Amino acid sequence: MASKPLYIVVAAVGIAAASGAAWWYQNKPAARPDAVAAGNGGAAVPASSAGPARPPAVEVARVEVVRLSDEAQAVGTLRSRQSVVLRPEVSGRVVRLNFRDGDRVRRGQLLVQLDDNLPRAQVQQAQAELSIAQANHKRNQELVAQNFISQRSVDESGAALQVAQAKLALARATADRLRIVAPFDGIAGIRSVNVGDYLRDGTDIVNIEDLDTLYVDFRLPERFQTKVRRGQTALVAMDALPDRQYSAVVQAIDPLVDANGRSVGIRGCIDNRHLQLRPGMFARITAVFGERDNARLVPEEALVPQGTRQFVYKLVDGPDQDTRIARRVEVKVGLRQPGRVEITEGLQPGEVVVVAGQQRIQRDGMPVRVAEMPRNGGATPVAAVLPSRAAGAQAEVPRPAGPNPCAQAPSR
Structure with missing residues (x-):
């Protein structure tokens, strides 16, 4: 019985020792690099001799000068300039x-x-009655000049002549309606x-279509109503003819804005003397409001928005050949195209901007290095032309010789 307290003391000491060993293992200090090197038989290397960290790598693109179009996309339907269904x-x-x-x-x-047999017979009858009425009226005029009859007889024969003339006109009109x-x-x-x-x-009976000129009707959002004008050009592409493109001249703008869709109706005219297009075809329209030859474009990824302001990181020469300095520059944004944006203020042609890796730039004026761009990879290059005029786009169909029927009023 005397050994029982001894067992309790030994157990308490063992538990305390195990707890202390576990705490020490979890909180032991990390081995210093120089001590590890010395422990492995190598010379101790001071931590300060590893050198400063390398600048972060970023992807870049140059500011390109291109010919930029202010345009809007829409869909529409082709219609005949004149169309009618003949009915009797x-x-x-x-x-x-x-x-x-x-x-x-x-x-x-x-x-x-x-069948106009009956109306033609009525015309012949009316012609005969007119001949009799003309002869009677002429005879009465001669007799009244000799005072053989009264003026009343002449007036009555003149009225009968007018009635005969009206009957003939009615018979002819009835016959003409059968043609x-x-x-x-x-x-x-x-x-x-x-x-x-x-x-x-x-x-x-049959429909008649004037196909030498076709109308394309489409709608644009109301924000474009101040830009669209009569005489402007729109590019028209058809899903049915994917390798061709046509030019349409804006001829009319609906003065009423649709209250349901808040859009404006527009009608363009297409020269179709080649007879390649048909009414009812689905069309994709690019309305062109204006063009600028010296627009500056950068990839859209280069923008770093902060509130209502837009910034980019521009690279300037650094202390050595492999290092550049990133400068944050506020820019003004103009037109946008898929994957690219126009810069109206803040950048000059040929300058280099960061398009990927902006989150690694911790301060303005920080050194960075340009990452090696894989072939056909990395940042998307800015094309020298817009998609509507890029290489491989639809070829515009040449107009036939002669005056453009879109400039002529339809026949009446």
Whole structure:
């Protein structure tokens, strides 16, 4: 029984020793580099002899001078300058079709003739009545000059003559309504009637489309209403013709802003004498408001925004060939393009700006080094031209010889 207190003391001492050893292991001081080197049989190296840290590496790009367009993107639909669906004004049976599907037709050309036997007979009857009325009136004028009849008889024969003339005009108008002619120069569509069909008034016969000139209707946000003007040029591309590009001249601007979408309707005119385009096609429009030849562009990644202000890090010569000094410069931003931005103030052409690694620059005037850029990698270079005029873009279709029909008023 006397050994029991001894066991308790030995256990307490063992627990205390284990706790102290664990604390020492967790909090032991790290070995100094010079002591480690000496322990390995090498000479002790002082920590101060390792030298200063290397400057951080950054990726850069130069300020490029390019020809920049102030433009906006939109989608639209092609429409004929003139389009009509021919319909008869009166009922009748088709006796003659003077066109084929897809034919070019001229203004005033007879396209469809309805049965006009009865109206032509009425015209002949009216002509005969007019001849009688003219003869009676002439005879009465001669008789009244000899005082054989009264002036009242002459007035009555003159009125009868006017009635006969009106009947003839009515008969001819009725006959003319059975002749359906082309209202303007264009191309006929696919007809929906045949010879022998009986047509009621208002029945669709065929559509006529003026394709020499096409309209492209599109809408732009209301913020562009002060920039768009009549006579400006818009570039038009079609998904159906991906390798071609067309020019459209702005001809009309809707004075009413759409309250639903807050957009302005615009109509452009395309010279289509090549007949490559068709009404109803989907179009992608680039409205060009102006161009500048000496715009300065940098990659968008170069901007470092702070509140409402924009900054970039410009590199200047450093103390040696491999080191540059990063200077923070406030800039004014102009137009933006996908992946690039225009600098109106703060940078000059050819200067070098940081496009990646700005977070490593801890202060203004800090030394940095330019990272080796892998081929076809790193910062995106600024193209010398815009996407709409870049190499490989759609080729603009040349205009045919002769006056541009977009500059001419449509035929009436």
